[in-house]
Amino acid sequence: MKYQLKKLLFLFPILxxxxxxxxxxxxxxxxxxxxxxxxxxxxxxxxxxxxxxxSILKEYVSNQxxxxxxxxxxxxxxxxxxxxxxxxxxxxxYNSWTDAEKIAFLINAYNSLTLESIIDSYPTKSIxxxxxxxxxxxxxxxxxxxxxxxxxxxxxxxxxNEPGIHVAxxxxxxSCPPLRQEPYTGxxxxxxxxxQAKIFLxxxxxxxxxxxxxxxxxxxxxxxxxxxxxxxxxxxxxxxGLNKTENAIVNYARKYVDYNAKKLLEKGGYKVKYSDYDxxxxxx
Numbered sequence: 001m002k003y004q005l006k007k008l009l010f011l012f013p014i015l016x017x018x019x020x021x022x023x024x025x026x027x028x029x030x031x032x033x034x035x036x037x038x039x040x041x042x043x044x045x046x047x048x049x050x051x052x053x054x055s056i057l058k059e060y061v062s063n064q065x066x067x068x069x070x071x072x073x074x075x076x077x078x079x080x081x082x083x084x085x086x087x088x089x090x091x092x093x094y095n096s097w098t099d100a101e102k103i104a105f106l107i108n109a110y111n112s113l114t115l116e117s118i119i120d121s122y123p124t125k126s127i128x129x130x131x132x133x134x135x136x137x138x139x140x141x142x143x144x145x146x147x148x149x150x151x152x153x154x155x156x157x158x159x160x161n162e163p164g165i166h167v168a169x170x171x172x173x174x175s176c177p178p179l180r181q182e183p184y185t186g187x188x189x190x191x192x193x194x195x196q197a198k199i200f201l202x203x204x205x206x207x208x209x210x211x212x213x214x215x216x217x218x219x220x221x222x223x224x225x226x227x228x229x230x231x232x233x234x235x236x237x238x239x240x241g242l243n244k245t246e247n248a249i250v251n252y253a254r255k256y257v258d259y260n261a262k263k264l265l266e267k268g269g270y271k272v273k274y275s276d277y278d279x280x281x282x283x284x
Contacts (some may be wrong), residue, residue: 028130032180035063036050038189046093046185047097047186048105050082052081053078053108053112055078056112056115058181058182061179065170065178065179065180065282066178066282066283066284067179067284068283069096069118069119069122069281069284070122071118072115076082079119081111083113085110085141086105086112086139086140086239087140087141088140088141089105089142089143090142090143100186101186102186103156103160103162103165103184104183104189106156107156107165109141110151110169111170111172111179113148114148114172116139117130117133117172118172125280126280126281127171127173134149135149152169161280162193163225163228166222166225167193167196167201167206167221168184172281172282173280173282174205174280174281175220177196177221178200178282179282180192180196197256200219202258204275207261208275209264210273214269214270215272216250216264217275218273218274219274220277229251230244230245233249233251234248237251240268241264241271242268246272249272250265253265
C-alpha cells in the first residue's frame with residue numbers, strides 16, 4: 001500500500017506535465033487546422049479576396065490617384081496581411097483562374113507590393129531612390145519569388161496579350177497612370193482598363209496635342225512599351241506618316257480620347273512624340 005501511494009505521488013507531477021503538454025498540443029493543432037483551412041481556401045480555385053486591399057485603396061488613395069504614404073505607413077497591418085495573402089496563393093489555385101483573373105491578380109500584386117516598397121523607405125522623394133526596387137527586391141507571389149520587374153516583364157507582358165496593363169500598373173510616380181480606388185477583378189477587368197485608358201489619355205501626362213508644332217505627345221510609357229500594342233492595334237488602318245508602332249499606339253488612343261482629338265489622330269500628318277517622365281512620388 002505504501003509502495004502504491006509512493007508510486008502515485010511520483011506519477012502525479014508527470015501526469016500534470018503531460019496534461020499541460022497535451023493542452024499545448026491541442027492549441028497547436030488548432031493553429032495547424034486554421035492554417036490548413038486557409039490553405040484549402042487558397043487552393044480551392046475561388047476568386048481571390050481583395051477585401052483588405054479595397055479598404056486600403058479607399059482610405060489612403062485620393063480621387064486623383066495620389067497616396068497618403070505617411071498614414072499608410074503608420075497603419076500598414078492590412079497592407080502587410082494582403083501582401084502575405086498574395087504569396088500564400090498556391091500555384092494550382094492561380095492556374096485554375098481565367099486569364100482575366102490572373103491579370104487582375106498580378107496588376108493588384110504589382111501595385112500593392114509597390115506601396116509596400118515605398119512605405120518601407122518612406123519618406124522618399126522618388127521610387128528611383130530605393131536601391132533594387134524593381135530588379136533585386138523579391139516578394140512572394142503565388143508560391144514563387146518575384147521582383148516587380150519579373151511580374152511586369154516576365155509574366156504580364158510575356159504570357160498575356162493585354163497592352164492595357166500599361167495604364168494600370170502604377171510605379172508610384174506622378175507620370176504613372178493614377179492608382180484606382182478599387183482593386184482590379186477578373187469580372188470587371190475589361191471595363192476597368194477601358195476606364196483607366198480614358199482617364200490617363202484624358203490627362204496631359206498621358207496625351208496632349210501640340211498644334212503649334214503639329215505634333216501629338218504620348219506618355220513615355222508608350223515609347224517604352226509601344227510594341228506591346230502592335231499585335232492588337234497594329235492591324236488597323238495605317239495612318240499617314242506613322243511607323244508600325246506609332247500606328248498601333250494611335251489606334252489604341254483613338255478608342256479613348258475625346259471627339260476632336262480622335263478626328264485629329266485619324267487625319268494623320270502629324271509627328272508622334274513622347275513627354276518627359278516625372279518620377280516624383282505620387283504622394284498626397
